[in-house]
Amino acid sequence: MTLLTALTIAASASTAYAEAPSMATEQDWQQVLQQAKGETVYFNAWGGSQEINEYLRWASRELQSRYNVTLKQVKVADIAETTQRLLAEKTAGKNNDGSVDLVWINGENFRSMKHSNLLYGPFVSSLPNWALVDKRLPVDVDFTEPTEGLEAPWGVGQLVYIHDTKQLNNPPKNFSELLSLAKAYPGQISYPQPPEFHGSSFLKAALIALTNQPERLATAIDATQQTELFQQITSPLWAYLDQLHPVAWKQGKQFPSGSPQTIQLLDDRQLLMAITFNPNAANAAIENGKLPETAQAYAFDQGALSNIHFLAIPWNATAKAGAKVAINFLLSPEAQMRKADTRIWGDPSVLKEEALPAGERGFALFKPISEPHPSWQIALEQEWQKRYGH
Amino acid sequence: MIHVLFLSAILLCILPLLPGMAGILLPAFSWLPVAGANQFIGLDAVNLSGFHQVLSWPGVSQSIQLSLFTGITSSLIALALTFFILQANWHKQSWQRIERMLSPMLAMPHVAFAIGFAFLFSPTGWIYRVIEGLGFTTHNAPSLTQDPYGIGLTLALAIKETPFLVLMSVSVLKQLNIDRLYASASGLGYNRADIWLKVILPQWLPKMRLPFYAVLAFGLSVVDVALIIGPTRPPTFSVLIWQWFNEPDLSLLPRAAAGALCLLILALITLATARFGEWLVLQYWRRWQISGAKVRQLIGNTGYLPLVIIPLCIIPILIMWSFAQRWRFPDMLPSRLSDRFWLQELPTLWELSFNSLVLAVISTAIALILTIGCLEYRDRHQRSIPFWLIAIPMVIPQLSLLFGLQVTTHFIPGQHYWLWVCWSHILFVFPYLYLALDGPWRSFDVRLYQSARSLGCTHWQAWWKVKRVLLQPSLWIAVAIGLSVSLTQYLPTQMLGAGRVTTITTEAVALASGQDRRVSAIYGILQGLLPFIFFSLALFASNHSGVRPQSNTKRSTSTDEFICGKPNYK
Numbered sequence: 031m032t033l034l035t036a037l038t039i040a041a042s043a044s045t046a047y048a049e050a051p052s053m054a055t056e057q058d059w060q061q062v063l064q065q066a067k068g069e070t071v072y073f074n075a076w077g078g079s080q081e082i083n084e085y086l087r088w089a090s091r092e093l094q095s096r097y098n099v100t101l102k103q104v105k106v107a108d109i110a111e112t113t114q115r116l117l118a119e120k121t122a123g124k125n126n127d128g129s130v131d132l133v134w135i136n137g138e139n140f141r142s143m144k145h146s147n148l149l150y151g152p153f154v155s156s157l158p159n160w161a162l163v164d165k166r167l168p169v170d171v172d173f174t175e176p177t178e179g180l181e182a183p184w185g186v187g188q189l190v191y192i193h194d195t196k197q198l199n200n201p202p203k204n205f206s207e208l209l210s211l212a213k214a215y216p217g218q219i220s221y222p223q224p225p226e227f228h229g230s231s232f233l234k235a236a237l238i239a240l241t242n243q244p245e246r247l248a249t250a251i252d253a254t255q256q257t258e259l260f261q262q263i264t265s266p267l268w269a270y271l272d273q274l275h276p277v278a279w280k281q282g283k284q285f286p287s288g289s290p291q292t293i294q295l296l297d298d299r300q301l302l303m304a305i306t307f308n309p310n311a312a313n314a315a316i317e318n319g320k321l322p323e324t325a326q327a328y329a330f331d332q333g334a335l336s337n338i339h340f341l342a343i344p345w346n347a348t349a350k351a352g353a354k355v356a357i358n359f360l361l362s363p364e365a366q367m368r369k370a371d372t373r374i375w376g377d378p379s380v381l382k383e384e385a386l387p388a389g390e391r392g393f394a395l396f397k398p399i400s401e402p403h404p405s406w407q408i409a410l411e412q413e414w415q416k417r418y419g420h
Numbered sequence: 421m422i423h424v425l426f427l428s429a430i431l432l433c434i435l436p437l438l439p440g441m442a443g444i445l446l447p448a449f450s451w452l453p454v455a456g457a458n459q460f461i462g463l464d465a466v467n468l469s470g471f472h473q474v475l476s477w478p479g480v481s482q483s484i485q486l487s488l489f490t491g492i493t494s495s496l497i498a499l500a501l502t503f504f505i506l507q508a509n510w511h512k513q514s515w516q517r518i519e520r521m522l523s524p525m526l527a528m529p530h531v532a533f534a535i536g537f538a539f540l541f542s543p544t545g546w547i548y549r550v551i552e553g554l555g556f557t558t559h560n561a562p563s564l565t566q567d568p569y570g571i572g573l574t575l576a577l578a579i580k581e582t583p584f585l586v587l588m589s590v591s592v593l594k595q596l597n598i599d600r601l602y603a604s605a606s607g608l609g610y611n612r613a614d615i616w617l618k619v620i621l622p623q624w625l626p627k628m629r630l631p632f633y634a635v636l637a638f639g640l641s642v643v644d645v646a647l648i649i650g651p652t653r654p655p656t657f658s659v660l661i662w663q664w665f666n667e668p669d670l671s672l673l674p675r676a677a678a679g680a681l682c683l684l685i686l687a688l689i690t691l692a693t694a695r696f697g698e699w700l701v702l703q704y705w706r707r708w709q710i711s712g713a714k715v716r717q718l719i720g721n722t723g724y725l726p727l728v729i730i731p732l733c734i735i736p737i738l739i740m741w742s743f744a745q746r747w748r749f750p751d752m753l754p755s756r757l758s759d760r761f762w763l764q765e766l767p768t769l770w771e772l773s774f775n776s777l778v779l780a781v782i783s784t785a786i787a788l789i790l791t792i793g794c795l796e797y798r799d800r801h802q803r804s805i806p807f808w809l810i811a812i813p814m815v816i817p818q819l820s821l822l823f824g825l826q827v828t829t830h831f832i833p834g835q836h837y838w839l840w841v842c843w844s845h846i847l848f849v850f851p852y853l854y855l856a857l858d859g860p861w862r863s864f865d866v867r868l869y870q871s872a873r874s875l876g877c878t879h880w881q882a883w884w885k886v887k888r889v890l891l892q893p894s895l896w897i898a899v900a901i902g903l904s905v906s907l908t909q910y911l912p913t914q915m916l917g918a919g920r921v922t923t924i925t926t927e928a929v930a931l932a933s934g935q936d937r938r939v940s941a942i943y944g945i946l947q948g949l950l951p952f953i954f955f956s957l958a959l960f961a962s963n964h965s966g967v968r969p970q971s972n973t974k975r976s977t978s979t980d981e982f983i984c985g986k987p988n989y990k
Binding site: 072079111 | 452477478483544559652665667744748749758764823826827834835915920929930931935937939
């Protein structure tokens with residue numbers, strides 16, 4: 031711990047955002063540890079993956095034995111449920127005794143919580159392990175929304191494709207090759223239906239690749255006011271989808287519900303490619319018996335749409351100190367390394383390579399493409415719904 | 421005492437609908453009051469933009485049509501199937517067997533049934549594996565899951581709802597004195613099918629009104645089943661609203677609330693239409709009932725087959741999936757087995773089962789006492805809570821009602837999660853119990869009770885020794901229904917319990933969101949297991965309790981459900 035704290039003092043001066051950084055001193059952190067003793071931290075997280083749940087059970091045991099903090103995972107089917115609950119608490123003016131101490135969020139949910147003042151902080155720079163985080167990763171923006179120290183990075187997501195090398199040994203490297211493949215093998219290519227997260231991400235990746243003004247995507251768009259501009263930028267995407275859907279799975283009359291279903295359909299030999307946000311998903315799925323040994327993840331030549339997923343503390347959390355201790359532990363090299371192990375979860379680490387026990391991540395991340403402004407996602411989802419949703 | 425119960429029922433089960441409804445009405449008109457001086461995203465000017473957003477949603481009209489089609493068709497199929505099953509098997513040797521066979525179907529929660537249905541009928545489901553095994557290719561063949569017209573959803577709902585209607589009919593038929601109707605109608609030359617159609621149906625249908633409305637409302641507002649096997653482009657209206665409610669962008673809340681309100685109105689219009697249809701067929705066009713005997717045949721001996729065959733296929737498939745480590749399409753059987761998934765879940769299973777049971781027992785017990793209180797109050801004072809009010813929790817999407825309730829509970833300081841969850845279960849169990857007991861209570865011959873009183877029994881003695889004994893079979897079945905309704909509650913448990921009250925169902929839904937077929941199968945089995953035990957016990961108890969009344973006259977029931985008429989002594 032002392033080594034880490036020393037590192038923190040050095041690093042806290044170079045925090046990634048313009049807030050007045052609160053100097054994390056050893057004394058302050060000791061106080062937090064003291065306060066956290068005996069607290070129970072209710073951690074609201076998506077509970078759809080047994081691997082993740084198992085990993086959190088391990089984290090909970092460790093936290094209990096090291097810091098006397100009880101971490102309880104509250105499994106939710108969709109984190110929007112938690113956003114809803116916090117909103118209800120805000121509406122009723124319940125500013126302490128909150129039911130959530132820690133949430134796992136990113137993107138839309140973060141933006142919504144931030145703008146409704148549902149988050150506690152900034153707190154990130156007060157964590158000793160913040161110093162170990164790789165600042166070259168976009169850890170201070172969440173889908174172009176500045177995090178302002180209200181959430182701590184936990185892991186990296188990259189939009190990659192999975193194929194079975196036995197069935198498809200030369201997978202498409204870009205969108206035009208993908209279309210040719212779909213024409214050659216009708217009914218075996220698809221993507222999840224937007225507004226599902228992976229489906230919308232597929233649209234964004236396609237738009238970045240196909241539009242002739244990719245630089246415009248970094249700034250906001252108001253599709254209702256700037257109709258002409260929106261159509262002009264996105265028309266190559268719709269032209270592309272118009273060609274893809276007739277040769278897609280079920281002639282584009284149906285789409286998979288999400289990433290897990292594409293993996294399942296890939297295994298069932300209905301699709302040639304699955305889509306996922308976890309670059310290690312293929313290995314994890316093989317470990318789990320969900321995919322054949324010959325499955326493999328890869329990214330298009332353009333790179334992989336990348337984002338970070340985060341941990342945050344609600345403004346009315348009961349166990350704020352306990353939540354900070356939990357986050358700090360989840361950012362420790364040991365916990366991050368274990369998280370990156372494909373036999374356990376396979377979620378890439380957000381720490382600097384030199385901070386990790388092995389001195390490396392264990393695998394290379396794909397070339398990252400940054401996310402467009404969130405307004406594009408909403409505009410794309412609405413336009414997709416208008417054109418193909420019914 | 422009765423007064424106290426009646427008031428408590430109003431207090432616990434009806435008054436909360438006010439904040440609940442406020443929770444949709446206010447946001448529907450774009451008004452979200454927020455305590456404290458928080459800067460909130462401009463939701464304070466009352467306007468109709470929410471409704472405008474609903475109507476301008478591309479595909480909303482198709483979505484509504486799909487909802488109406490699947491909801492109404494499935495309910496009518498279920499009603500017809502119920503009638504055929506009853507007329508073919510009631511009071512025959514086969515009846516016991518039918519009852520026994522229906523219990524697994526009844527007990528199977530909707531989600532578990534939908535998962536199993538998908539395992540069978542999805543494009544990579546077991547049936548397609550069989551077809552592939554026979555050497556046909558099924559690539560891009562049509563399937564019954566997520567088909568654009570919702571046919572699979574309609575069939576699944578119809579099959580799932582039929583046993584419920586059959587069960588509800590049992591207590592109704594027990595009160596109808598079928599034997600005497602048979603005797604007199606046969607004397608007039610009617611054959612069995614004729615008697616059922618012209619004599620029993622007109623008496624059975626009005627008494628089945630409420631259960632049928634519940635099925636109809638459920639079919640229109642069902643979310644979980646439609647999510648698993650319903651159409652997706654567009655989805656049914658209720659799923660669409662559910663997706664809207666799950667939008668993290670709060671400025672879109674008015675759209676979701678307005679949608680929920682539209683769905684409520686849609687459901688009420690449908691119920692009114694159903695009532696009108698019943699009046700047309702039974703009261704207005706009565707010719708067919710009195711046109712005399714015609715020898716006819718009704719199908720029915722095989723009507724129950726889909727209800728038995730499908731669960732019989734689903735259960736083994738669920739069990740196989742729960743042990744499958746690798747099971748690739750188009751293999752008929754898993755290639756590698758593993759008990760890993762069971763072992764991972766076992767440690768938490770005891771706690772989950774215990775929580776589920778405690779909640780179910782407490783909420784059902786309280787709801788049962790309240791229901792009996794309300795029904796007794798109606799019998800004595802001819803005043804009752806209008807059923808449409810009671811039915812609200814069954815009819816509107818739970819999510820919309822719960823948002824308001826959730827806000828209300830937050831006004832009370834402290835953390836009483838168990839209390840809130842228990843109460844919300846009572847709120848949703850109560851209408852089902854009321855529904856299950858309304859018919860039997862109406863059909864009870866009040867003179868039996870009066871005789872008991874005239875022989876010197878007190879109110880309580882007469883009630884306990886005569887009325888309760890006669891109604892015992894219905895009470896057992898109502899209890900089983902109450903327990904299973906409580907066991908399948910996901911949203912109330914999750915929202916009011918802040919996720920801290922975990923039950924088999926909350927765990928099942930959370931894990932099912934990862935779409936791992938093995939895990940879904942395990943929870944499908946577990947979710948069905950407890951209700952199955954309850955239903956088997958209840959049916960057994962129901963068949964071995966109660967006394968068949970020897971009276972040969974029947975009180976006519978008024979068709980007006982708001983006022984229960986005085987007994988007629990003709």
